[in-house]
Amino acid sequence: MSEPLRIALAGLGTVGGGVVRLIEANADLIARRAGRPIRITAISARNRGKNRGFDATRYAWEDDMVILGERDDVDVVVELVGGADGPALALARTTFEAGKGLVTANKAMIAHHGLELAKRAEAAHCALRFEAAVAGGIPVIKGLKEGAAANHIHRVYGILNGTCNYILSTMEDTGRDFADVLAEAQAKGFAESDPSFDIDGIDAAHKLSILASIAFGTTIDFGAVDVTGIRRVLAADIAQADALGYYIRLIGMADVETDATGQTRLFQRVHPHLVHRDHPLAHVDGATNAVVAEGNFVGRLLFQGAGAGDGPTASAVVADLIDIARGDIGAPFSIPAAELEPAPPADSGHRTGKAYLRFTVADRPGTLAEIAAAMRDAGVSIESLIQKGRVEVAGESRALVSLVTHHGPESGIVEAMRLLDGSPALAEPPLVMHILED
Ligand SMILES: NC(=O)c1ccc[n+]([C@@H]2O[C@H](COP(=O)([O-])OP(=O)(O)OC[C@H]3O[C@@H](n4cnc5c(N)ncnc54)[C@H](OP(=O)(O)O)[C@@H]3O)[C@@H](O)[C@H]2O)c1
DSSP states (O other): OOOOOOEEEESSSSSHHHHHHHHHTTHHHHHHHHSOOOEEEEEESOOOTTTSSSGGGGGEEEEGGGGGGGGGTOOOEESSOOOSSSSHHHHHHHHTTTTOOOEOOHHHHHHHHHHHHHHHHHHHOOOOGGGGGTTTTTOOOIIIIIIITTTEEEEEEEOOOOOHHHHHHHHHHHOHHHHHHHHHHHHHHHHHOHHHHHTTTTTHHHHHHHHHHHHHHHHHOOGGGOOSSTTTTOHHHHHHHTTTTEEEEEEEEEEEEEEEEEEEEEEEEEEEEEEETTTTGGGGOOTTEEEEEETTTEEEEEEEESSSSSSHHHHHHHHHHHHHHHTOOOOOSOOOGGGGOOBOOGGGGGEEEEEEEEEEEEEETHHHHHHHHHHHHTTTTTEEOOOEEEEETTTTEEEEEEEOSEEEEEHHHHHHHHHHHTTTTTTSSSSEEEEEOO
């Protein structure tokens, strides 16, 4: 068997610990599949003395993780620390400068600096792999780059954040409110103590921007993702959606279109959506992730599985290492970084679809008529309207009014919201959730 692939691990937490355990447990199988052993030579984390459930003294230790990229006994660095910038980015740059490969699970870093890092990796003829950065254990990047490589992908969308999906599906199962379920998720370790990256949709947007670049061959553009998280979803919204035949899921959605001048434009949105209960994504529950990619020859592909956790994420990291051990370097975003097409954001105004709107209103005559008039004046046609449920806003009990629109331009909904903006009839801004279309 050939020389081992020598790796260094930066970060020995949930994912890093999982990678050590996986490489130690499946060493023989990995060596047979990779054609050579994968051997950990050096490690780094913040706290050297921490008990990590494995014998860390078997590996060389670096206090400064960036040094890992410069070590002579390392071929590939595995970055499992996190953070878009800081030491993770410094380590990535050092690694390519030293002519070594990099595997990372760091979606924030790839979403912000993926193009620069891909250019550096390609210039150095080194691998840059990040399967674990999108949907944890699900081989969706591999699926797009390899299995569906022959297709034009026209749309990619899915459930990209397990914490949000756990919260929404638990609210659905139990009828409990968001804050209550979030607190439980934090206590059980399904949500971070600062959950904002997850529940405000940023984590899903990081992943979506990476997927979009690979699916469409466009330059990564995290800043252009239109993001709304799940904080404002009420138990009452879930009950209304259920009564109408839908579940609520945080969906990341991307597609490309060509405008009148022939320019490719990229649409990227992370919003809570209503998903019809016949749609495969409606039944993705708990912390599971799922991604749908639609190709012009293959049709609809559905990738589903564990989107986080030590085992699944380590599985994706080690799969990348096995590819590198086999000599598969390839372009990080499937086509060379210099050939990725810059795509300005698409204008969502001319998109069409159905939407669910929820208004929190004062109990007084004329409120429903005012909402209906704004819809009419904006050209939005209402399919159904329900006044049901109450909620406390600033200590006062308010009524909830929900409606579902007929299929129509999104610009109409934007205009209706503009007409209602500042209305004393509304206790808070309306919540708009799009309805996922097949
Ligand atoms: N957790 C998941 O399920 C999951 C899934 C997909 C992707 N990811 C990504 O994987 C990466 C790691 O996530 P994680 O959940 O494993 O995080 P974690 O459990 O918090 O572990 C982070 C590790 O990084 C180390 N570290 C932090 N700052 C450091 C520094 N300045 N120098 C050296 N080491 C440092 C920590 O050291 P100590 O142990 O000494 O504190 C710890 O070992 C992140 O990019 C995350 O987004 C995670």
